[in-house]
Amino acid sequence: MPNYRLLKRFKGLHLDSINAIAFSPDGSMMASADDQGKIIVTLTVNGRNVNIFSIAGALVTVLCWYSNDSALLFAGLHSGKLYACIMSPGAYVPREPTWICDLAGPITVCLVDSMSKRMIIGLGNSISVLRQIALYDWRLSTTIAQPVDHILKPLNFEDPALVPTGVHISPSVPNQLLISYLDHGVLDQSCYDLDEDITIWRVWSDRRMMPVLIARTSGASALSIKGDAFVATNLYDGIDFYSTVKVQDRIQMVQTWKQKQKKNSTVKRTRINRAALHILENVLIPIEFIHKDESVLVRSSTGIAVILSTELGREQQVLVHGSSHDLIQAVGYTVYGGWQYIATGDSEKGDDTQLQVWVSVDSK
Helix, strand or coil, X not given: CCCEEEEEEEECCCCCCEXXXXXXXXXXXXXXXXXXXXXXXXXXXXXXXXXXXXXXXCCEEEEEECCCCCCEEEEEECCCEEEEEECCCCEEEEECCEEEEECCCCEEXXXXXXXXXXXXXXXXXXXXXXXXXXXXXXXXEEEECCCCXXXXXXCCCCCCCCEEEEEXXXXXXXXXXXXXXXXXXXXXXXXXXXXXXXXXXXXXXXXXXXXXXXXXXXXXXXXXCCCCEEEEEECXXXXXXXXXXXXXXXXXXXXXXXXXXXXXXXXXXXXXXXXXXXXXXXXXXXXXXXXXXXXXXXXXXXXXXXEEECCCXXXXXXXXXXXXXXXXXXXXXXXXXXXXXXXXEEECCHHHCEEEEEEECCCC
């Protein structure tokens, strides 16, 4: 696992909160967005500005590059608007991106699949699937119905809304969509066939008649590049690591608890490992796989970003971004020119908002 050093610190590019960071597919550029509608694209290696986009009065919540095009970036807003940002060399003057469509609800997650020309968007408490007709023409194909949470609850209990926090497509099964939800984790209807427009498998439960919850209060989730591993931030006590095992027509989560089971227990646990996480507040802490699935990168509410081993769940390196009270709300990872880069951005810092870029000490 490579070690990282601080390469560059940006101060003044963004004000108040950095909500999203995304590296281009080829790794050459880094995009970042904030609460004031500003999207800045810089070169990864030296931080030089490439393009600046500005949307008046907007709160940008999501950035997502077209998966095979480093000239096309999508931006989702809290208002539900979706924009396309086309890179233009030397366009340093702020300009407004191209409007694509209005959706009903805050955009929380976005995934673009260039092979099928689909865009999957989590907004409000629903999932919308858009199909690309032309460069700027994306049309609603279907809306995925909310799964039903069958878990028994106390009388008069008001269940939180099903808010999507992760949408994932495995490269080996490009028609299957896995969805995770805030407060509900992954429910038993969370895998969806995009071609047939139906639920195709259910997660096996270790509680027999109940749907398994991969992570209650799941801050966010990530699927490995190979599609054989899954992680979710558990806001109660850390990060849960999973291995997906296909059994007949279902996916089973194969799990081993750290704590001992009762002697007479016949229940097979499904969590591989649980790693402690630096979370002091009940906030959304996203996560992503890095280092060819050998590590995961996770943000924190204590001024750091943490690199964890996927095999053991142990800390491999802590990147100190700011003070112990800083919320690291955005991170990104890429490989470019033989070097590995990590970006971290903080939140609610006003004029002191910082974007930092870290580079591996040794090349690949």
